[in-house]
Amino acid sequence: MMKKLKAVVPATTANLGAGFDTFGLALSLYNEFEVEEHDGVVIETVPENPFLEKPENNLFVQVLKYMCEKRRKTFYGAKVKQISNIPVARGLGSSATAIVAGILISAAVSKTELTDELFFETAYRFEPHPDNLLPAWKGGFTTALLSEGKTYYQKIPFPEDIKAVVAVPDFELSTEKARSVLPEKIPLKDGIFNVQRASLFLTALINRRYDLLKIAMEDRFHQPYRKKLIPGFDDVLKEAYNGGALGVSLSGAGPSVVALSVENHQEIGERMVYAFRRNGVQSSFMVLDVDTEGAKVEILE
Numbered sequence: 001m002m003k004k005l006k007a008v009v010p011a012t013t014a015n016l017g018a019g020f021d022t023f024g025l026a027l028s029l030y031n032e033f034e035v036e037e038h039d040g041v042v043i044e045t046v047p048e049n050p051f052l053e054k055p056e057n058n059l060f061v062q063v064l065k066y067m068c069e070k071r072r073k074t075f076y077g078a079k080v081k082q083i084s085n086i087p088v089a090r091g092l093g094s095s096a097t098a099i100v101a102g103i104l105i106s107a108a109v110s111k112t113e114l115t116d117e118l119f120f121e122t123a124y125r126f127e128p129h130p131d132n133l134l135p136a137w138k139g140g141f142t143t144a145l146l147s148e149g150k151t152y153y154q155k156i157p158f159p160e161d162i163k164a165v166v167a168v169p170d171f172e173l174s175t176e177k178a179r180s181v182l183p184e185k186i187p188l189k190d191g192i193f194n195v196q197r198a199s200l201f202l203t204a205l206i207n208r209r210y211d212l213l214k215i216a217m218e219d220r221f222h223q224p225y226r227k228k229l230i231p232g233f234d235d236v237l238k239e240a241y242n243g244g245a246l247g248v249s250l251s252g253a254g255p256s257v258v259a260l261s262v263e264n265h266q267e268i269g270e271r272m273v274y275a276f277r278r279n280g281v282q283s284s285f286m287v288l289d290v291d292t293e294g295a296k297v298e299i300l301e
């Protein structure tokens with residue numbers, strides 16, 4: 001009988017510019033979820049987060065409950081300890097880590113084989129974004145689409161020498177709000193613009209043509225609309241490029257900005273933080289590797 005389990009799940013940066021709702025990359029920053037049997041729900045968060053300590057706000061607990069009830073079992077509760085290194089609502093896939101952890105732990109406890117069907121059927125009830133969910137689960141760089149209820153995806157190797165410099169503003173932006181500013185329709189020329197760049201991004205990675213990443217990460221689907229919610233966005237991109245970044249984009253739905261680079265990571269980060277500050281936004285930066293392994297579950301007792 002398994003009594004105590006732990007899941008460790010990486011942060012993710014979705015979109016990477018032109019690959020809106022498609023590309024995702026796992027990063028070496030992790031949330032940890034420890035859970036043991038308990039009567040009633042008790043959630044401890046480190047650092048303390050009163051919002052996530054309420055079971056109704058906590059996606060990890062919601063997923064545990066859903067998967068338990070799906071097996072026609074009563075959910076009596078759980079004692080949860082979450083160590084959160086990934087800031088919430090900053091476009092770094094915090095919610096995806098909670099969903100992935102809940103699914104993997106539930107499958108381990110019930111000794112259920114975790115098929116793609118089970119994973120996506122459960123995950124999409126809580127968040128419809130495979131571009132965060134997939135890399136959080138599998139690690140590395142992924143491309144995904146959902147068609148007629150089935151998710152088609154591929155994971156391809158991401159160059160090991162590229163690191164991600166992530167500038168994280170001190171304000172939250174929910175995915176819901178960041179999606180509400182997007183238009184219903186996109187002009188054909190913008191569709192062509194993004195298809196060309198997303199294709200170039202993939203081929204530039206495969207052929208190690210890092211000089212092409214700057215143009216390949218341009219976007220007309222979401223960044224032009226979302227940047228109104230992020231003071232200094234254009235300035236931050238410019239500074240990251242001045243510091244030597246290869247390609248820069250909004251991270252997921254934002255407000256964080258991610259710069260890919262093989263060198264000058266410190267300088268790029270400092271320039272991004274400086275550009276945010278010039279625009280009245282406090283921020284901090286992290287230099288992260290690509291996580292290649294994805295989520296892990298460990299039986300502690």
Ligand SMILES: Nc1ncnc2c1ncn2[C@@H]1O[C@H](COP(=O)(O)OP(=O)(O)OP(=O)(O)O)[C@@H](O)[C@H]1O
Pocket residue numbers: 031052057058059060084087088089090091092093094095096097098132173174175176252253254
């Ligand atoms: N670590 C977590 N543990 C449990 N629930 C979470 C966690 N992070 C987020 N949530 C829940 O998911 C909701 C939606 O989060 P939201 O999508 O806005 O943020 P995010 O995942 O940090 O950002 P993004 O998806 O853009 O990367 C939050 O309001 C909260 O209820």
Ligand SMILES: N[C@@H](CCO)C(=O)O
Pocket residue numbers: 014015020021022091093129131132175178179222252253
């Ligand atoms: N692709 C999604 C990711 C949400 O985290 C978006 O940009 O809205």
